[in-house]
Amino acid sequence: MKKLSECRIDFPSLSRQYNGRHLVYLDGPAGSQIPQSVIDAISNYYKTCNANTHGQFVTTNETDDLMHGVRGKLAAFLGAESAETISLGQNMTTLCFSLSRAIGRTLAAGDEVLITALDHEANRGPWLSLEQLGIVVKEVAMLPNGVLDYDDFEQKINDKTKLVAIGYASNLTGTINDIKKASALTEKVGARLVVDAVHYAPHFPIDVNELGCDFLLCSAYKFYGPHVGILYSKPGALENLPTDRLSTQEQTIPYLIETGTLNHAAFSGAGAAIDYLESFGNGDNTRDRLISAMTAISDHEHVLGKRLYTKLSEIDGIDIRGLDFSEMNRTPTISFYKEGITAEEICKQLGENSICGWDGHFYAKRAVEKMGLLDKGGVTRLGISIYTTEEEIDYTVNVIKKFFR
Ligand SMILES: Cc1ncc(COP(=O)(O)O)c(C=O)c1O
Structure with missing residues (x-):
């Protein structure tokens, strides 16, 4: 260790x-x-197995294995059940917009979405854009000390609320939000919960199941990796969403919210970043070592x-x-x-x-x-x-x- x-x-x-x-x-x-290990992983990918996915030759097969392995490592990092819960993208903002467009298609005018005043614009703008569809976007207020006003949260969430978008931690004040409370309130009204963990992920262990979220987003470049984004979807949450996708692409999770060719080299670096974090922990398996390291x-x-x-x-x-x-x-x-x-x-x-x-x-x-x-x-x-x-x-x-x- x-x-x-x-x-x-x-x-x-x-x-x-x-x-x-x-x-x-x-x-x-x-x-x-x-x-250096992340830099090496990126450069080694280009040196040894630079190819597109799903082909019939050695470097494409290796790229498939690599990408599956990276999803598995990211799943372990987030406490997720499997590699299939991890979708990859350009950055958190792009993935969040893709998610909001897809979820927006399942909502009706008059439905409500709850965002917070403390959040980064990347977890507000994509949801605010749903106002064009007649969806009502409400905002949880913030107290002067940079903490969310949970009384206001309880007042604003109601039976019309279909989604709550909340940050795990503020990139401005460092405040950690009470996601378990948000999750309990969200579950009570049968809404979806989207958590922006971009600022939280480099500093604390994450357990998506303990949080009870439907979706969680983060970015590898905040935790010693390259500039790429990650979306966790709870099993069942992504499957039936009408995402933007080509008829030619894979229509299954986790691919159906991913567009075009991913930055394989950068994701190889993201996997190496998880390995790097893991090296600071101890335990019998990757998940335990990651929890120990992040603690x-x-x-x-x-x-x-x-x-x-x-x-x-x-x-x-x-x-x-x-x-x-x-x-x-x-x-x-x-x-x-x-x-x-x-x-x-x-x-x-x-x-x-x-x-x-x-x-x-x-x-x-x-x-x-x-x-x-x-x-x-x-x-x-x-x-x-x-x-x-x-x-x-x-x-x-x-x-x-x-x-x-
Ligand atoms: C809390 C938080 N959310 C979202 C983002 C956006 O992440 P990305 O650059 O991956 O789109 C950032 C970036 O600084 C952030 O700090």
């Missing part, structure tokens, strides 16, 4: 220098760095996140949007605002000091708007990844302190 504290050596990009020191990657919520990752990152949160909170006038680190109810992603200095100015300063942070709304635009910060340039977001060190956190806080002086 590998130690998280020794992972930095696996990431070639961590040695990249800028302005006299190695880059500090606190932009994980926008995409993590990639270990170790959440503990490790929580300590680092708490350090960053505590040090930032000590800075005069800094306004952190999100929960503190007293409980395991948030990811290690911290967004803050400082009156009189825009997030863009802060991030430019960080950038000059070799620190990769992000400014703005990160597509969690509705939540930033609700916080009254949209016209003020949004917030500065810093995210912890498995390779983040205490030294990097202390250095970053010192750069911010100096800049604010």
Whole structure:
């Protein structure tokens, strides 16, 4: 079993220098760095078995096996029952639009869909587009601390609700949403539950069956893999959906929501990313090792996140949007605002000091708007990844302190 504290050596990009020191990657919520094993898997695919699927020769057969194997690894990562529950695509947004178009065809004008104010636009826009069909889209409100208003949730869900779309964790505030509660409320009215786990997946173990969701989406580039998207569908949930598809393509799960040729090389990298995560865990099988690894990752990152949160909170006038680190109810992603200095100015300063942070709304635009910060340039977001060190956190806080002086 590998130690998280020794992972930095696996990431070639961590040695990249800028302005006299190695880059500090606190932009994980926008995409993590990639270990050498993932880079090797991608390049080896091109070197040894680059082909399309479902043919009669060696490289196409190997590509079929590879893609099936990757689906199996992703199923183990999500606690899903089989490779057949995993559909693959370009990114989460594209898959979510495909899903919303298909589900939209099963709904009638006047049916309702519930989205949240805290969600990334990728889990709002596809559902809001159903308004064109006369479907009523309602929004669960957000409390000022960046937590969903569950009383509002209970008030808005009703017998007309046919689908609830909710994020597992906010890519803005790091808040982890109560999916079990959402699932119980959704089940009570017989609606579908769609969970956006893009921000949650790199930080905590996922068990789709425990959550009770119908669909769950995530993106490999947030958990040390390449830029591809993943859709889990509960057995029975996808089979009869009128998805966009060609008459020539496979009409069975998990393919019937996939269009065209997939990026096989990138998915080979996604499989390697799961292998990489698994190497930090122990247990008798892949699933157990992944749970053990992701639990170790959440503990490790929580300590680092708490350090960053505590040090930032000590800075005069800094306004952190999100929960503190007293409980395991948030990811290690911290967004803050400082009156009189825009997030863009802060991030430019960080950038000059070799620190990769992000400014703005990160597509969690509705939540930033609700916080009254949209016209003020949004917030500065810093995210912890498995390779983040205490030294990097202390250095970053010192750069911010100096800049604010
Ligand atoms: C919470 C969340 N949901 C969805 C997305 C969109 O993912 P993708 O880029 O794979 O479409 C992101 C991307 O940042 C995200 O953070």
